[in-house]
Amino acid sequence: MKATAIAPSNIAFIKYWGKKDEKLRLPANTSISMNLSNLQTTTTVEFSKDLENDCVEIDKSGSDAPRVIDFIDMIRRRAKVSDKVKVISKNNFPTAGGLASSASGFAALTLAATAAVGLRLSEKELSMLARMGSGSACRSIPNGFVEWETSYAVSLYPPEYWDIIDVVAVVDEGKKDVSTTAGHRSAQSSLFFSPRMAHINDKINQLKKAMRDKNFNQFGEIVEAEALEMHAVMLTSVPPLIYWRPTTIRLMREVINWRREGLPVYFTIDAGPHLHLICQKKDESSIVKRLKAIKEIKKIIVNFPSAGARITALSGF
Numbered sequence: 001m002k003a004t005a006i007a008p009s010n011i012a013f014i015k016y017w018g019k020k021d022e023k024l025r026l027p028a029n030t031s032i033s034m035n036l037s038n039l040q041t042t043t044t045v046e047f048s049k050d051l052e053n054d055c056v057e058i059d060k061s062g063s064d065a066p067r068v069i070d071f072i073d074m075i076r077r078r079a080k081v082s083d084k085v086k087v088i089s090k091n092n093f094p095t096a097g098g099l100a101s102s103a104s105g106f107a108a109l110t111l112a113a114t115a116a117v118g119l120r121l122s123e124k125e126l127s128m129l130a131r132m133g134s135g136s137a138c139r140s141i142p143n144g145f146v147e148w149e150t151s152y153a154v155s156l157y158p159p160e161y162w163d164i165i166d167v168v169a170v171v172d173e174g175k176k177d178v179s180t181t182a183g184h185r186s187a188q189s190s191l192f193f194s195p196r197m198a199h200i201n202d203k204i205n206q207l208k209k210a211m212r213d214k215n216f217n218q219f220g221e222i223v224e225a226e227a228l229e230m231h232a233v234m235l236t237s238v239p240p241l242i243y244w245r246p247t248t249i250r251l252m253r254e255v256i257n258w259r260r261e262g263l264p265v266y267f268t269i270d271a272g273p274h275l276h277l278i279c280q281k282k283d284e285s286s287i288v289k290r291l292k293a294i295k296e297i298k299k300i301i302v303n304f305p306s307a308g309a310r311i312t313a314l315s316g317f
């Protein structure tokens with residue numbers, strides 16, 4: 001039995017940084033995100049009695065295989081099967097460089113593996129399962145704009161609700177030195193973690209209001225301040241986590257200057273050096289043009305709000 005699924009990555013407007021329960025990947029706080037149309041993982045999973053060993057291929061390499069096999073074991077236990085598995089996964093973007101490949105990766109794996117093993121799960125169950133692979137993956141299951149409060153994520157709005165885009169400026173294609181899973185563990189060691197927790201619910205309510213009103217400037221102000229706040233926690237953790245590169249800082253300053261010139265654009269940054277420029281669709285070409293003039297940028301990826309994970313092929317049933 002074989003299934004293929006495609007899943008988007010997502011960008012968090014309110015970040016998941018720090019866990020309440022490490023093993024269950026339960027977050028310290030609610031996060032809010034948007035699925036990204038052009039950062040995707042396609043995964044094919046096949047269970048078969050004819051396979052002698054488990055085999056995992058991610059972008060033609062075997063990296064991350066133990067984490068994938070642990071996840072597959074959980075699904076085998078749930079479905080009560082013992083067949084060996086073949087997993088082939090392809091990202092259309094650089095892996096593990098801070099472009100949230102674990103989100104799209106585990107969301108696609110969840111859909112493909114559960115379908116291939118014959119489990120029929122609800123969106124809620126799929127989101128819960130994806131979370132066990134990588135927390136942010138639970139947000140790549142539902143459509144469009146998504147909220148993750150407890151153990152699973154739900155859609156707040158469909159992709160077509162709001163014409164905003166995420167223009168990713170890829171700064172450095174190298175692998176990051178500290179994984180997000182390791183990074184989460186150090187969040188509580190920052191002096192800024194408790195003040196962050198004390199006001200995060202107010203911030204979430206303000207962001208949700210700005211989304212409800214489609215007030216782009218209010219929305220962007222919150223998104224940018226939130227990214228800087230998460231990085232303030234990272235920078236002040238013990239040991240400190242510094243994901244930025246010189247070009248990251250240069251770009252942050254450019255975005256602020258462009259805004260002063262009247263262009264409504266805001267940035268957010270995950271656990272990596274890349275900038276996500278959040279803007280309205282109408283400003284896409286002027287932002288892309290400005291980014292193209294900066295030679296340190298390796299790649300520009302324009303993303304629209306996207307549907308969540310979906311099955312694209314099934315066979316052998």
Ligand code: DP6
Pocket residue numbers: 011012014015016017025031100102103133134135136137180181182184270271
């Ligand atoms: C900075 O979901 O990668 O991108 O649950 O340990 O796999 P694990 O962590 P992960 O963390 C993502 C952190 C972030 C912020 C976010 O996407 O909310």
